[in-house]
Amino acid sequence: MFFSKNKRERIQDIEQAIADYYAVDRVYTKTDAIVVLADPAKYAVGKKQTIEISLGFTVKSTLEALKNALQQKLPNIVNCNIDISFNVPITQAKVAPIPNVKNVIAVSSGKGGVGKSATSVNLAYALQKEGARVGILDADIYGPSVPIMLGNPQAHPDSKDNRTMYPLMVEGIAANSIGYLVDGESASIWRGPMATKALKQLIYETKWPLLDYLIVDLPPGTGDIHLTLSQQVPLSAAVIVTTPQTIATADAKKGIAMFEKLAIPVLGIVENMSYFECKCGEKSYPFSQGGSVLLAEQHGTEVLGELPLSNDIREHADNGKPVVNALPDSNVTAIYQSIARKVSIKVGTTLQPHQLTRDKTAAEGKNGVNIQVVNKS
Template sequence: MDIAKVTQLVGIFQPKGWLKNIADTNILETVLQKDGCAEIQLRLPFPSLDFEHELETKLAPKIMLIKGVDSVKWDIKLDIATLARCNDAPAIQGVKNVIAVASGKGGVGKSTTTVNTALALAKLGAKVGIMDADIYGPSIPLMLGVSESRPEAYDGNTMKAINAHGLAVNSIGFIALNDQAMIWRGPMASKALMQLLGETHWGELDYLFIDMPPGTGDIQLTLSQNIPVTGALIVSTPQDVALADAAKGISMFRQVKVPVLGVVENMSTHICNNCGHEEAIFGTGGVVKMAARFDTECIAQLPLHIDLRADVDAGIPTVAARPDSAFSAVYAQLANDIVSKMFFQADTISTEIPIKFS
């Protein structure tokens, strides 16, 4: 067996959606020979949908053509990289990467997108959490079915995040009484959110989603500047009024040097629950054009369907309630595209050692 040829073939392989090949991504650990079997060890720095399937179906047949190779065995370890932060904000204990999910206006499905994408990413093998930063309208507790839960004290200085469907979650909604309005001005609200974020024991997380309040005002700007964000995701519907506000969201993140991972077009089409007919009731093509104008992309198009609404109202988001559905497959692809794009567009890999909890 020619180990050098096997190594070369593996190195030049570029999985679908990757911006670099395996050699340039520096994930190949070793290539070993054992009784005609090429044992290939890879260390994957982000979850990648269908990665192993691609290796088996596209790369393994080519390796098998090398003289002396009778079989191929893959040893893939998921070792998620801690990417460089976009600002000088201190790291959150135990959290490797932070993804801000924002929208220019409310009612576009930002929180629904957040919970389903987070669950999809967890299904890919990552440790994931959600910080509900919508202080005036926290909806994450209800969507995850834990609205009656209350955080427990952890060590006298921090509170333990709530576990919901395998996600680590915290929200002002866990602390405020039911139906209590948070009548706080911007600076007070910003301070409360930063305190909630910093005084939560998240455990060890690969990704923490921050479900941002809608808009681009003082609270949003303060959070963007003071949270150690790795990348931002914008959610919008196709209507012009939503697109105008989404554009402001992109501009805000660009001004504070936070990379925009893409724009999610939510409610792209309405799917009739009775006959399955799809109709673009909010218009078509707007998100794609707006994203192109800002040199980013429409990273996913999600439908408007009664099941998506009913599932979050029941506290079991679609990815958890209907894991084999076409909707869950779209969220899985979205999760895959977010983390891969975030990895490849990161300027550097952080050398900071993540804090381990005893």
């Protein structure tokens, strides 16, 4: 019986039920979390207990289903209100953290043109739909496409002191890109030191608002310059984008090896242009099949999702209103949201959290779950 157990056991029951629901090994509370779990029988008639749960990952679209799952698994809490909020942990690398930013997630591809930028912007919107505060940094110094995909290629960041700049805000997403600062041709001739200097300025001279996730769209490739650029950003983890054909997965493999070398966890692989679905519903696989699954197996990671070759993805990204934003109820948007939830859950349950001392606002982050039961009428 849930309410005959002691406080710690009750919390563990709830944590276990949440972990089971999201199919992760465990979610856990901070040991010093204030937890008051009292027997509902002791409450005055007409008063209802509220269980307050603070999750370390953003999964807004699943909350109703989670509440139902909790009540099914723990029938004793069936008459309680369940309030769920998010408190994403901080996992960005300790070295030179970006103020206000809790987690920095690189989106990377070995090969160019596989849909890395389209994935970055849609992932940013999808994480936001799931309840996160999100920013996007276009680190693709040589071919910045984020401004086009966010629909504001002519925009320019404001600066009050000529030293720092405010990111562009697009539908609640904070964004900065070399594309907002110089024209594409100037950037494309930059070599190593100039490119890394520009990237460092973009990262540290942008006044980011408080962000749960900063998505970083890295340039394609795995050469020395990409290695240096990846080291310039205090990355928490990386997501690899590839198309299914061997020529692309071979390059994605080099990308994974690069992150392994830098000891940056790879959250998983997004297979883009995975299949084509005709109006009759039949799927075909013009770029072959199975490459990403094999790659994920070889590197002990997972395929986070498979996106179709889709006119909607191309048209809306290239016209400045990514599909997740333009067609929120589409099947493709549902795939991006599922990828976003997996990314968030993995960050919140598998990465090593730590507190930043330099930045008080960001220091609110904790890992896993906090559970509190309060008496509300």
